[in-house]
Amino acid sequence: MTPVKTLLEIPELRMRLRTGSALLGREISRIYVTELPDPSRYVSAGEVVLTGLLWWREPGDADPFVAALARAGVAALAASGADSEGIPDDVVRACAQHRIPLLEVPADLSFAVVTERVVLALAADRGREPSGxxxxxxxxxxxxxxxxxxxxxxxxxxxxxxxxxxxxxxxxxxxxxxxxxxxxxxxxxxxxxxxxxxxxxxxxxxxxxxxxxxxxxxxxxxxxxxxxxxxxxxxxxxRRMADRAAEPLFAALAAGSGDLTAAFTSSGRTDPARVVVARAPEDGAEFATELLAELLAEASASIGVLGEDAYAIAEADEHWPPEWASIARDRLSTVEHLVDLSRVFVGVSGPATVDGLRGATQEALHAVEVAARRGDRVGVVAGEDIAVHHLLVAGAPDELRRSVRERVLGTLLAYDAAQGTDLVRTVRVFLECSSSPTAAAKALHVHVNTLRYRITRASELLGLDLNDFPTQVDVYLALQA
Missing domain, CATH: 3.30.450.40 (GAF domain)
Known part of the structure; x- marks a missing residue:
């Protein structure tokens, strides 16, 4: 069997022991690479875990990571410094506390070389000289x-x-x-x-x-x-390292303020761009991020997380397929047949310049909400397929929508509630039938004269002319709110 101390004896690896000298007799079963903040689902006993410390951001991050390794019975942690300062003291302390040998990997040493040498060492100790x-x-x-x-x-x-x-x-x-x-x-x-x-x-x-x-x-x-x-x-x-450059951009989008142009430029993106949002309610943002990375593997995109959703800013160049939503839907359906896939919803905006990026974000978010309301376990909706008035209403704050609804429709809503009538529905059907009394009367199964009387009465209660086009637009948007 191969003990941990063997790794320190391989000249090509140039590893240095940082803590755990009394634990070097632990036997190694295999080597595993991870950059997850919580690797507990994927590590197992006897492994040497190899990491570039991309998960470490600040003191306190190391303890949950190393604790997960200890619970799994990992043989050792081999880490390459996150920057020129080497391995953070926080990581060294966590390894000492949880009794995990910590080996420092030189910053100029490829993880592939480490993996190759470890695999060869394991094969040699098992009496299997590797073939040519x-x-x-x-x-x-x-x-x-x-x-x-x-x-x-x-x-x-x-x-x-x-x-x-x-x-x-x-x-x-x-x-x-x-x-x-x-x-x-x-x-x-x-x-x-x-x-x-x-x-x-x-x-x-x-x-x-x-x-x-x-x-x-x-x-x-x-x-x-x-x-x-x-x-x-x-x-x-x-990919994760490249996505770090876009973190200020996603932060500016989340805050709704800040210099979006500067953040967009520093992220390396070029416009026009599309915003793609993925939501996996049962599985969380990490899985949604993985799905976006797969769906956008053939595009130039930056991926980040805001709340429980994964976001991507993708270049909307000539290579972007016009049927992307359909392609994404098919690919998610394929995944659904291979793994236990819970609900997943994806929304994609139309192309936008940096000045329209916040609006594109709202468009993609509304598309996700539309996908979720359809009731399917897997759904992909493009904002371009949603009527413009729905997008306008969806982008308004809840308080504003309630205020507009009350200001425009309040008297009509109160009348219906007091008299047991349904004039609000009559107005909605009338407008959806392009203000045609004949078509609206047919849809409501009433005589056309009855329809005209109801529209006249609704106009009186609202104090508006429902045959005036700008007024019709205002009333219809209020109905959608």
Whole structure:
């Protein structure tokens, strides 16, 4: 077996012990990379947890993270300093308190190199000298996913693809990828015709799947899946770091004030842009963020969290598909068949310049509310598909809407309540029928003269001319409020 102290003895790693010298005899089972503030769902006994400390923002953040490792029985924590100052004292203290050995990884050392050396050390101690193919595959551990897949295909002698649980082809050695629907989530691996599909492990809820054009696989296939898992974790880490540049932009949107133009420019975004909002009421903002990252993987976007919702500012360039809402809906439906997906709602605004970004945010939020009210478990709504008057009313504060409704319709509402009539409904149907007495009378199943009398009476009570177009607009907006 491989004890923790072995890692300190590997010259290439240049690791330094920060705390836990009495605990170096703990045995290592595997290595796992994470940047989650709460990794408790994904870590297990005997693991060396490798982290770049992206989850650490201020003193106090370390204790819940390290406590989760201790509860899981993790063998050690290997960390690279969050900045030039190295590992924060808060992290060192938490590891000492919870009895977790802390190894400092040099800032210039790639996590892929750490992973490769640890995997080789574990294999050697288990009496399995890695084959030449395995060593060649491990040598590409730090490479981009396309390079990793090409090397995997070369060593396996067959085609390889990575499929997202949304149905997106993340990468592959040829365009003819098998559909993700062939994958059976209830099995460790699925054989379909001449293909084998197996899940790529990791902390993510939306799965990635490795597809190999062969009905038979060996340990090298599992090794490739493990390296792809690390590649995904690295890519997610890079995305999170890039998203930090947009944090002032999301803060300005949340506050409704501040220099939005400066924040927009510093985020690296260019206009026109679209706002996309994802809401997962049962699963929270972290899962909604993961879904947005998958849905916008082919777009240039920054993702952040405001409250319980995940927000994205995406470039609305010529590459943005006009049917994006339909595509997103299909991809979420695909995920729904692979994982236990609770309710998820997504809203997307139309394109907007930086001056219209706050309005676009309100548009996307209203689209999310519309999706939620439809009653489906998964819904995607584009603001461009919602009538303009609905968007205008939705953007008004509740107090203003109540005030407008009372000022415009108050006398009519009071009359209906006192007399048991329904003139408010009559006015609504009349306006929705383009002010046609004949069409409105037919919709209400009354004689046209009765309809005209009711509209005249409503006009008298309101003190307004319901045949005047600007007045009709005011009354209809009040009805929508």
């Amino acid at each position: 193919a395995r060593k060649r595959l491990l040598s590409t551990a730090d490479a981009p996913l396309p390079v990793l897949l090409r090397q995997g295909a070369q060593e396996l002698g067959t085609g390889c693809w990575v499929l997202s649980g949304t149905g997106r082809v993340v990468g592959g050695t040829s365009p003819e990828a098998p559909p993700v629907e062939w994958f059976n989530p209830g099995r460790e691996r699925t054989v379909h015709d001449e293909y084998t599909l197996l899940p790529i492990g990791g902390r993510f809820r939306v799965p990635w799947i490795l597809a190999v054009r062969s009905p038979e696989t060996d340990d090298l296939t599992d090794e490739l899946a493990g390296l792809i898992s690390l590649a995904r974790a690295r890519a997610d880490q890079v």
